[in-house]
Every structure is written in structure tokens, then in C-alpha cells.
Amino acid sequence: MNPTEQQQSGGIAVQTENLSKAFGNLIAVDRLNLQIPTGSIFGLLGPNGAGKTTTFSMLCGFVKPSSGSATVLGYPLKEFPFHAGRLSALPQDARFNPDRTVLQSMIFLGSLVGLARREAEDQATQLLRAVDLTDAARMKGAHLSHGMSKRFGIAQAFLGRPDLVMLDEPTAGLDPRNAFTVRQMIRALAGTATVVVSSHNLAEVQDLCTHAAIISQGKLVSSGRMDDLTSRNQQVMMTISNLDAAIQARIEAIPGVVGVMAGGNDGELKVMFKTTADQKVEDAVSAIIAGAIAAGASVSGVRRGQDLEQRYLEVT
Amino acid sequence: MNSTISQALKIARFDLGTSIRTSKAVVTMAVYAGLALLVAAVTTFLQNKLLAEPGVQEGLKTQMDQIQQVISAALGNDTLLANHLVNMPVALMVFFWLTQSFLPLLIAVISSDMLNREIRTKSARFVLLRASRSSLVIGKWLSHTTVFVAAIVLSWVVFLGYLAFNLNGFNLFQSIPLIMKFFGFTLLIGFCYLGLTSLMSSLVDGSGTALLLTIVVLLFLAGLAQSDMFGWASPSHYRYKIWSPRADEILAGVGAYVLFGTLFFAAAWQRFLRRDI
Numbered sequence: 224m225n226p227t228e229q230q231q232s233g234g235i236a237v238q239t240e241n242l243s244k245a246f247g248n249l250i251a252v253d254r255l256n257l258q259i260p261t262g263s264i265f266g267l268l269g270p271n272g273a274g275k276t277t278t279f280s281m282l283c284g285f286v287k288p289s290s291g292s293a294t295v296l297g298y299p300l301k302e303f304p305f306h307a308g309r310l311s312a313l314p315q316d317a318r319f320n321p322d323r324t325v326l327q328s329m330i331f332l333g334s335l336v337g338l339a340r341r342e343a344e345d346q347a348t349q350l351l352r353a354v355d356l357t358d359a360a361r362m363k364g365a366h367l368s369h370g371m372s373k374r375f376g377i378a379q380a381f382l383g384r385p386d387l388v389m390l391d392e393p394t395a396g397l398d399p400r401n402a403f404t405v406r407q408m409i410r411a412l413a414g415t416a417t418v419v420v421s422s423h424n425l426a427e428v429q430d431l432c433t434h435a436a437i438i439s440q441g442k443l444v445s446s447g448r449m450d451d452l453t454s455r456n457q458q459v460m461m462t463i464s465n466l467d468a469a470i471q472a473r474i475e476a477i478p479g480v481v482g483v484m485a486g487g488n489d490g491e492l493k494v495m496f497k498t499t500a501d502q503k504v505e506d507a508v509s510a511i512i513a514g515a516i517a518a519g520a521s522v523s524g525v526r527r528g529q530d531l532e533q534r535y536l537e538v539t
Numbered sequence: 540m541n542s543t544i545s546q547a548l549k550i551a552r553f554d555l556g557t558s559i560r561t562s563k564a565v566v567t568m569a570v571y572a573g574l575a576l577l578v579a580a581v582t583t584f585l586q587n588k589l590l591a592e593p594g595v596q597e598g599l600k601t602q603m604d605q606i607q608q609v610i611s612a613a614l615g616n617d618t619l620l621a622n623h624l625v626n627m628p629v630a631l632m633v634f635f636w637l638t639q640s641f642l643p644l645l646i647a648v649i650s651s652d653m654l655n656r657e658i659r660t661k662s663a664r665f666v667l668l669r670a671s672r673s674s675l676v677i678g679k680w681l682s683h684t685t686v687f688v689a690a691i692v693l694s695w696v697v698f699l700g701y702l703a704f705n706l707n708g709f710n711l712f713q714s715i716p717l718i719m720k721f722f723g724f725t726l727l728i729g730f731c732y733l734g735l736t737s738l739m740s741s742l743v744d745g746s747g748t749a750l751l752l753t754i755v756v757l758l759f760l761a762g763l764a765q766s767d768m769f770g771w772a773s774p775s776h777y778r779y780k781i782w783s784p785r786a787d788e789i790l791a792g793v794g795a796y797v798l799f800g801t802l803f804f805a806a807a808w809q810r811f812l813r814r815d816i
Contacts, residue, residue: 285664286815306542306671317661322561323553328665331553335546335669364662379665 236261236387236417237282241291243441244277251277253441254291259434264413266428266435266449267421268531270539274441275421276315279391282419283312296386308336312389313376321365325356325375328364329382336383343382350378353408355401370396377405381412388412389419394427406431429453429531439539454495455528456504459511461492462524473518479507480514493529543677546670550678551685558686567649568690574645575694578637579701582630587707623784628714630702635721639778642725643732647753650683650736652746654811659744663816676811680737680804687729695722724781724793731774731796732757734803741810774799 237259244252252274259265269275280286282295284305293300296309303310319328326347333343351360354374359367367375373396380388390409394402409431412418422428428435429449436446450456463470474494475483479502482495494515498507508527515522558564589595608621624632654676657663666675699718703711736753743749764775780792 280815283664283668285667287813304671305667306546306669306674308669311668312664314661314664317664319665320557320657320662321660322557327556331549332665332669334549335666383669 234261235259235294236263237293237295237419239278239282239291239293242278242281242288242293243290244274244281244286245289250441252281252288255438255441255443257436257443257446259417259419261417262414263434264409264418264420264432266432267419267438268423268425268428268435268535269438271423272440273438273539275438276391277441278438279312279314279389279419279421283310283314283389285314306335308383309386310389311380311382311385311387313373313380313391313393315391317376319364319367319372319375322363324361324363325351325367326360328375329379332379333382338383346382347378350381351375353381353404354378355404370398370401373397374401374405377408381408385416387417387419391421392423393420394422394424402427425530425532425535435531437535437538444538445534449531450528452534453528453531454534457495457497458528459494459496459508460486460526460529461494461512461515461520461522462486462488462490463492463515464490464521464523466490466492466520470515470518470520474511474515474520477511477514477518480511487533490523543671543674546674547677547681550666550670550675551681554679554682555685558682563649564686564689567686568693570645570649571690571694572697574641575634575698576701578634579630579698579705582633583702583706586629587705590707617783619785620779620783624782627717628709630706630709631714631717631721634698635725638721638725639728642728643735643757644754646687646729646732647736647739647750647757649686650733651740651750651753653679653683653737654740654807655744655746655749658816659746661816667816672812672816673808676737676741676808680733683733683737684730687733688726691722691725691729695725727781727793727796727800731800731803734800734807738803738807738810741807741814 235258237257239255239257241254241256242252243250243254255274255278257278267275267278277286281288281300282293284300284303288300295303298304319325323331326344329347329351330340330343333346334340338346348357348360351357354377356371356374356378359371359375362371364372364375373393377390377393380390388409393405393409397405406427409418409420413433420428420432432449434446434448435452437444445452461474471483471492474480474492479496479498480494481497484493484495485491486493494511496507496511498504508525512522512525555564558567657666657675663675670678695718699711702709735756739749739753739756740746743752760773761775763773764770764778770776774796777792777795780788780795783789783792
């Protein structure tokens with residue numbers, strides 16, 4: 224079985240085993256064990272200096288690991304064919320050739336993944352239009368603003384037909400319209416490629432990603448499906464304007480509810496539940512809401528799961 | 540391997556295009572051609588003036604033995620080499636000697652950012668997602684070699700063109716075998732020192748620092764060449780071997796330059812494969 228078949232059958236696009244990187248005495252990444260499922264949109268979260276960019280850099284082959292190993296699309300990192308165009312990325316802080324125009328650089332990068340000149344030019348033009356850089360296509364790299372460079376970086380990451388796209392802080396520094404466009408471009412890749420997104424924007428990651436991992440001080444502290452990380456299938460947060468001990472006790476007695484606790488804000492109640500084997504999560508949530516109303520609760524808001532932010536703050 | 544070469548050619552073409560657009564290639568060629576023209580003008584002026592003095596030509600003929608002895612003494616009593624040299628056109632000798640002496644410095648000035656520039660700006664990362672590190676190194680080397688060869692060809696054309704029209708008694712066609720030999724050696728020297736410059740460029744990220752380091756290493760190698768015990772470890776040690784009329788000496792010189800060039804380049808390549816980008 225070749226690496227591609229292994230990757231497809233195993234369903235793992237990226238796997239790291241005790242991956243570590245030290246810069247002198249500073250341990251940037253510490254025995255990281257990470258699994259990124261094939262086809263997922265995977266969020267990589269962590270505070271500044273957590274090791275996200277170093278992890279990205281190792282997986283893209285820019286930085287050599289100090290120890291440990293990783294497989295990318297089924298290949299050991301050392302043997303990964305970086306020339307095959309299967310991996311693309313938006314590296315942080317990388318600048319474009321200052322002396323060539325945006326379009327020339329795009330066509331060149333397209334040619335490296337095997338696109339014919341005409342095809343590379345067509346794709347480049349489309350992608351530059353998507354990131355609102357059509358007018359800047361003839362500008363030299365040296366004259367691009369930070370935001371333009373970022374959009375150019377995103378456009379080049381979508382060149383060709385990559386199986387794995389790694390985007391380091393893709394929307395940082397972009398205006399809301401461009402950030403929205405970038406999120407749409409990432410969503411469009413879902414199912415055809417695995418996308419790894421590193422971001423500080425937790426709401427964006429929660430909205431965009433199917434899976435996530437949280438890294439802190441170079442170590443993995445939490446990882447899994449977004450639904451599990453946010454407990455979407457085990458918890459609802461209800462805002463009840465007339466919440467008191469009696470109503471809380473009646474809600475706790477609703478079938479399927481396994482526990483309740485006060486939320487962070489006034490009137491918030493965290494309701495933990497379990498579904499039965501033949502019950503859909505949506506049905507369980509509906510039953511809880513109906514039960515709460517029947518118990519006399521004046522429900523003014525319901526949210527499934529907890530915010531990723533809350534989870535993030537718990538583990539970092 | 541095919542993929543590496545094909546990618547390297549694409550990278551070389553793009554890099555060369557950048558050199559042309561930024562005028563770097565043009566400036567390089569202009570510098571080489573300008574220096575060649577300067578050397579041609581000065582040597583032609585001096586030689587024409589000297590030979591025009593009454594009795595000088597006759598004097599040179601009668602004093603050839605003494606001139607040969609002086610050159611021989613300067614070359615460590617190598618009579619055969621001295622005899623070989625006195626029969627060469629002076630302007631050609633001077634030009635090749637200057638080329639041997641200053642070409643390494645010119646290469647260092649022009650190519651010290653060969654590998655480190657794109658590492659410094661991290662623009663190499665966009666390329667290395669799609670091309671192997673080997674193809675980037677080969678592509679950069681090909682691009683710089685192309686500019687270097689074009690500059691050398693131009694400088695020789697300018698130099699010989701000037702001589703052909705201005706130097707009294709210079710027979711271009713008669714000198715062609717010697718010109719071809721010197722031209723070939725110039726390319727060889729260029730290969731060797733382009734290798735050294737690429738090594739320094741792979742070791743140090745700042746182009747100014749890389750240039751300074753290359754100059755220090757060049758001075759060190761020039762000094763080392765004088766050592767009785769370790770002179771063999773410097774390419775400068777072999778510079779006069781390629782002047783020799785003896786085939787074995789020439790081969791030793793050529794072999795040394797090829798070997799040093801290959802070693803320098805291989806070291807740069809290995810360093811680039813192993814380093815963080």
C-alpha cells in the first residue's frame with residue numbers, strides 16, 4: 224500500500240509523534256502528538272508563543288524537528304515530496320519576491336506545481352480576483368501593503384490542487400469583507416482537501432473548523448472534534464429570566480438531563496444531558512427546552528454547547 | 540531526479556528574469572566589461588608607448604635571456620614556465636593574471652546573496668512548498684552561473700576587441716589557442732569561487748555579513764596557499780599551475796579547481812538541505 228492509499232484508508236492527513244523542536248534552550252514544541260483527519264478543517268489554537276507557527280513550519284518542511292516524527296499525507300516528513308504540489312501553505316511573515324509583480328510570482332509558483340503557463344495565469348487571475356487583488360496584479364512585491372501581502376499569500380495557497388492546505392493566521396489583519404471571503408474560500412475546500420488553520424480568533428475557528436487542537440507551551444492540551452470540544456452534543460446553555468432553585472431542580476429532573484450548574488452570567492444554566500441510543504441530539508435538546516418551559520422557566524436564550532473560548536480558557 | 544532538474548530550470552529562469560529586471564545582471568556585465576576595457580586600455584597604452592621608444596624592440600630581443608631569468612627567479616626558478624611566459628602577449632598575461640586575482644572578489648560581491656536572500660525574506664518558503672531544496676540550490680546556482688558566464692564572455696569580447704583595434708602588433712587569430720585556454724581557465728576559476736560564495740551564502744543569512752566572511756576566507760586561502768605544509772588545501776595554491784606549459788601541471792591545476800569548486804558547492808548544498816529555512 225503506497226502512502227497515498229494509506230492516507231486515504233487511514234483517514235489521517237497529518238500525524239505527529241512526540242514531535243519536538245528546541246531553539247537553543249527554548250523548547251518551542253514539546254513532544255506533540257497530533258492527528259489531523261483527512262478532509263477536516265482543523266483549527267490549531269494556542270496563546271502567543273504556544274508553538275503553533277513552529278509546528279506549521281515543521282509540517283511544511285521549513286524547520287527540522289529536534290526529535291520525534293511526523294507523517295504528512297502518509298509520508299514520513301523526511302520523505303514527503305514537497306515538490307509534488309500536494310501541500311500548500313500560507314507561511315507567517317513570508318514576503319514575496321520584491322522585484323517581481325504579484326501575477327508573475329503567482330504564475331511562477333503555479334508552474335512549479337505543474338500548471339501550464341496559460342492555466343497558471345488563469346488560476347492566478349481568478350484567485351487574485353477572489354481576494355480582491357485584481358488591481359494589484361501588476362504591482363511588485365516590494366510595494367504591497369501588509370494586508371495585500373496577506374491576501375496574496377492566501378491566493379497562492381489555493382494554486383493547483385493541493386491535498387493539504389496550511390494557513391497560519393489567514394484572517395489576521397484583514398478587513399471584515401476580505402476575512403469573510405477567505406473563510407468562504409476555506410469552506411469551499413471542505414471535502415476536497417484537508418485545511419489546517421491557525422488562529423487567535425476563537426469564534427472564527429469554532430464557526431469554520433470541524434476539528435481543533437489547543438496547544439499551550441508547546442504541548443497539546445486538548446484535541447478532537449469541534450462538537451466534542453464545545454460539548455455541543457452533551458450540553459446546552461440556557462438563559463432563564465426567572466431562574467431560581469425550584470426551577471433548577473425541576474429542570475434537573477427532566478429525563479436525559481444528567482446534571483445542571485449555574486453558568487457564568489446571571490440567569491445562565493448549564494444543562495448536561497445524554498442521548499439514548501435511538502435519540503437524535505436535536506430531539507434531546509428540544510425535549511429539554513420543552514421540559515424547562517413546562518417546569519415554569521421563562522427561557523430567553525438557548526445555545527448548544529459551550530463557547531470554544533470557554534474551553535480554551537479552561538485548558539490554557 | 541527529472542523533477543528536481545525540471546524545477547531547478549524553472550527556478551533558474553525566474554531568478555534570471557529577476558536579475559535582468561532589477562538590472563543586477565546588466566550591472567554585473569557592465570562592471571566586468573568596464574574593468575576589461577580599463578585593463579585593455581592601460582596595457583595597450585603602456586605597451587604601445589614602450590615599444591614606440593627607439594631601440595626598445597631591439598633591446599627586448601637582445602635582453603630576452605635576462606628578462607627570462609628575472610621571471611624565472613620570481614616564479615621560484617621555474618625556467619620552463621618563465622620561457623613559456625615571455626612568449627605570451629603581455630596584455631593577455633596581465634588580463635588573465637588580474638582575472639585570477641580579482642575574479643573571486645567580484646563573484647563574492649555579486650553572488651553573496653545567492654542563497655541567503657530568499658531565506659532572509661522567507662520568500663523561499665513559497666518555493667519550497669512546491670520545489671525540493673535541491674532544485675532551489677541548483678536553480679540559484681544555474682542562474683548565477685549564467686550571469687557570470689555572460690559577463691565573462693562579454694568582458695573577453697570587449698578586451699580582445701579593444702586589443703585587436705588598438706594594440707600594435709597584436710595578432711588576434713594567432714593568439715586564439717592561448718585565448719581559449721585562458722577563457723576556459725577563467726570559467727574554471729569562476730566555478731570554484733562561485734562554489735565558495737554559495738557556501739558562505741548558505742552559512743550566513745545577512746548578505747553583508749556573508750560578503751565580509753567570504754572576503755576573510757579569500758584572504759585566508761590566499762595566505763594558506765603560501766604555507767609549505769598546508770598550501771595544498773587552498774585553491775590559490777594551484778593558480779600558477781594552469782600557467783604551466785606542462786600538461787601534467789595544467790591537469791593538476793584544473794583538477795584542483797574542479798575539486799575545490801565541487802567541494803564548496805556540495806558543502807553549500809548539504810548545508811541548505813539540513814538548515815531551517
